[in-house]
Amino acid sequence: MQIVQYLITMIIVLSLNFFLPRMIPGDPLTVLEGDPSTDMPMLLTEEARAKLLTYYGLDKPLLAQYKDYLLKMAQGDLGWSIYYNVPVTSLLWGRLKWTLLLMGIATAVYTALGILLGTVSAWYRGSKTDLGLLGGVFALGSWPSFFLAMLLIIAFSVKLDLFPIGGVGNATGEYSSALGRTLDVTYHLFLPCVALVLSHLPSVYLVMRNSLLSVLGQDYIRTAKAKGLRERFILWRHALPNGLLPVITMIAMHFGLLITGTISVEVVFSYPGMGTLLHEAFRARDYPVLQGAFLLIMITVLFFNLLAEFLYARLDPRTRRRWTNA
Amino acid sequence: MTRRILLISLILLAIFAITACRPESVAPPTTQGAPAEPTQTSEPLTIKYPGDDWGYPSPFAFYPRGPGYTRMSFLFDTLVWKDEEGIIPWLAEDWQVSDDGTAWTFAIRSDVKFQDGEPLTVEDVVFSYAFFKEHMTAFKWNASLEKVKGVEAVSENGVAITLKEPFAGFLNDTAGSIPILPKHIWEDVEDPAKFAEPEAVIGSGPFTLTDYNREEGRYVYEANEDYFKGRPIIDRLVFVKVSDEALALETGTVDAASFWGKEIDVVKELRSDGTFEVLEGPSFWVLQLVFNTANPPFDKANVRQAVAQAIDRQNIVEQVTHGGAIVANLGIISPHTDWYNPNLPTYKHDTAEAKTFFEEQGLTTKPLTLITTANFAREAEMVKQDLEAVGLAIQLKTGDRTTVDTLLREGNFDLAINGHGGIANPSILDTPDWPAATYKNEMYDTLFAQQAQAVDQEKRRELVWQLQELLAEELPILPLYHPRMWLLYDGSKLDTWFYTAGGMSVGIPIPLNKLAFLPR
């Protein structure tokens, strides 16, 4: 049942991918005719226009194009970008790797930090530590990510001159060693990472804290305490595994947004990720790129949703029992 | 408590460690400073310029924009090129044109080599023109080969190009724009747009491409030691993607950057520093109000003239661009060219008179749509205010550029604000309301066709002047302003920057002419 539903969702998504970009006014050739803000108009004659449409397969009836598209997708062929003039797969991969690097590190950090702080908060509930953490996380994490990013640039790049204002590496791209490059990429990654970590931290932290609080309030924990088990032991052995459940589901959902969650931060730091690609490809009405990028995004989301459900089922003692019984 | 201190010190340590990652190259290079080390003097001269990804710089793969063509022009040469004065010999050392303007002969230099060591011959020139003609749609540039009938080698170093009809813009739009390809590399290429091998960027140009990174928008060019006009005076030219050009210039991340229009505030801010030289260039760009001349009420010239009266263009220039623009020539053509007609009729800003007119015509009730892109929303708001002050009901709608262009092309608008370059070149007058093309006037078309064939410069200027007069009277569009342009640069590194007469190729206004990097 679950699988059927995912299949239906996939088909809807694939069709949306195809039809949405084509419903928007303008076609890829509109952009070939020059950008008035940077240069001079390029006037395509009717003949040239027709030739180009044929070249890109855009002259066929919409349904025939749709069939071609589905067939190619089935073969894993995402096509050739009209504006960027490269295979869509290589274009996507070029951007995806940077997004994954940034978002991967940020996600790892805010998850770990959120779980850690949430646990501390729940364990010392009501204490000054708890209140301090609550206040601190809320105060730092409530900034819109793009605004936070701008403030970070002003504070750390402009005023203090500690970090670069954007990009992923130095100007010339030349390094004496692989280590030097790694260090430089890390250095450029720092501020965008901080912006992302801070803006995602509160949700993980709060879910962790609340879920652990619920667990700690339950009978079996009290029983364990009554039995005289050591508090730390209870925390590690009993409370945490159960308290982590909602967090894991939530993180899996967050991973689904991995690719698109960074767009405004990418824009501020001119970071070459998927978000900015989506933005540019849209402006150019580059259908193949839009289709490929959306497909990638949707697949990621669906995959992590599935993973979340699976993990939840495996980890939750109640559902686990039900599954093994069935 | 101790734990908190520990935590804080850990965080501080982490920040310290990260900032320690900071590579040396980030610090501004100290070329003028301490000459103590001998390696300093032999340090290669690298010029860094802000940029973005404009595609693989092969003649068929760059993105169809001025900067894309420029990236390619460092690697490939054309028969003629331009300096600050006008057209100059390049691969062709000399040329002749027949009296009727249809037969051109070029004498090709014999000392030119491609970057792989092969000589550039007339064969390559003939091949290139034929190849581009065959693959014209793959060449995403405005250069025109439509009027070329045939190309043939007439002697060891002579090439003859025959045209179907006289074409006044031939030198500029064709000979100065079509890059010459090495025949031995391209002759077997079937789909040039998809040919992105390393050989695809081997030309005869003054630089070789050593690095192109799509994601980071980086291009690294190295001086071509054997260039026929002499080795470039810089060793490397690097384009880097920066998030903020003004800041990048201030911090030394780039050595020069170009600003225009509203960015005048950067120029003011950085000029006061005194560390940068400022070069002001000609304005080859226009922001315009397009009328839908196919539909009422703007199908009547007197209505359009009343709009011209209603809009305070000087106020837009001051309020929106802070003086970063000049009030536009009603005849569209850039005032910084020889084609500019300074004696055009004018419309004095007069709200009251325009108001009376619109009320008499009964045009004050019908809602009119004004479309534009987000970039020009500020200007559009000012125009809207001016028009509302004379009693018109304006609905302002914004969309992305492709949407706006599509609406224009379909004629789905009353008024539109858009802008374009290319106004140093009279061929832009082909469709004054580009891309709407709603304006129809036979006299205008005849004049345009005549000037397009007028190979005699004086005669052509005469006709272009008449076209401008017609435009200023008829007002199919109302040109609003021409933004000013500036190059800010670090003069201690390179001082040879200049603006190209009429822009590079068909009119690229940016000061990135390869000639600026060559010995002169």
Add this chain to the structure above:
Amino acid sequence: MDERLAALFRSKTVALGLTILGTLGLLALLGPLAAPYEPQQTFEPMLPPNRRHPLGTNDVGHDLWTELLYGARFSLSIALLASILSTGLGIMLGLIAGYYERVGYAVMRLVDIFLAIPRFPLIILMAAFLRPGATTLVLFFTVFGWPRATRLIRSRVLGEREKGYVEAARVIGAKSPRILFRHIWPSTIPIALVRFILEFQHVILAESGLSFLGLGDPTIKSWGNMLHYAFSYPTIFISDVWVHWMLPPGACITLVIIALTLVGFALETQVNPTLRAR
């Protein structure tokens, strides 16, 4: 530590949160009255703060304080309207889906599909196309906002149905809609409120994010647009204009988020008794 301190913190959070929201809400309501100028009125561009212009003027000479007030009006009313509509719709569907099984199944499949489609990229796509004004924005956020509320409410309704009182009401012959709205609905109010707050935050952030990316209607006075124009201003990083141009709208958005978090946090503590006491 001790119970009283925690209780104090809680009540203070609510008070603080509501005060912030109330103040901003009042400013938004009074916007046109409190604003010294008309939003379209132009003065000398790029004035630093002075007596006549408390926040100075922007790149085209609009008074920034006026713009901030009108922005509050737009941003807050969009968020309020969209979150009321989307949670309202979500609650209705959730109640129905929880009570009537067949309808519930169909609705939940729809919910699953909606939740699987990432909404932000879709909103970007549509926004880039439509340049949404107020109505379109509200419509967007309603269409993409309801499924979360529906899922929450439905599971709550399912839980309530198992309880004795529903059964009792049914036995004494109460009609279904009556049971649903009289008996079950009140028990879902707290979680609906929490959902409403989260939705409000989402809309405020998403709306300003869209405008910031330049995907909103650039002629609307909103906080997001103020940030967009400030960020696009060429000397934003090399001069100090950010202090009076970028900071105020950003701080307003942040304040709204913080205030909502405070209220929502206290509310959640009320809803979920395990969060309350040890």
